[in-house]
Amino acid sequence: MPPSRSVDPAELRAAVTAVSAWLDGNEEKPARPALAAAVRLSLRALAADAPGRSVEVRVPPFAAVQCIEGPRHTRGTPPNVIETDPRTWLELATGRLNWTDAVEAGRVTASGARADLTRQLPVVRV
Numbered sequence: 001m002p003p004s005r006s007v008d009p010a011e012l013r014a015a016v017t018a019v020s021a022w023l024d025g026n027e028e029k030p031a032r033p034a035l036a037a038a039v040r041l042s043l044r045a046l047a048a049d050a051p052g053r054s055v056e057v058r059v060p061p062f063a064a065v066q067c068i069e070g071p072r073h074t075r076g077t078p079p080n081v082i083e084t085d086p087r088t089w090l091e092l093a094t095g096r097l098n099w100t101d102a103v104e105a106g107r108v109t110a111s112g113a114r115a116d117l118t119r120q121l122p123v124v125r126v
Helices: 009-023 032-049 085-091 101-102
Strands: 057-059 064-069 080-086 108-111
Touching: 009 032, 009 085, 032 057, 032 064, 032 085, 080 085, 085 101, 101 108
Parallel strands: 057 080
Antiparallel strands: 057 064, 080 108
16 A cells, blocks of 8 residues: 555554453454454554654554655665564554664664664554
């Protein structure tokens, strides 16, 4: 889904609420469709809140978006890349995990001068 699409806040909250108990450590891993929806919608919200193409945020296997104003990336590997797993992304997106702590713990790889989401997080609070 293109990041330029607006995200319905109610849809985003519902998707993240569906995986919140897992993020809090109270449930087993959610079904793949629920996890995928929460990741994709929260990434789209990030891209809508911080439009641009200077940083690529990857959360395999579900989605990747480009965001944050700056030099536009057009070919090959982007110079500013952030990659993490779905759980870490959702913890960051909901404010359960601090950006600096995630990077220092090795839960996020961030390369490039603009690969920092400190000002963009959290994306949603539930």
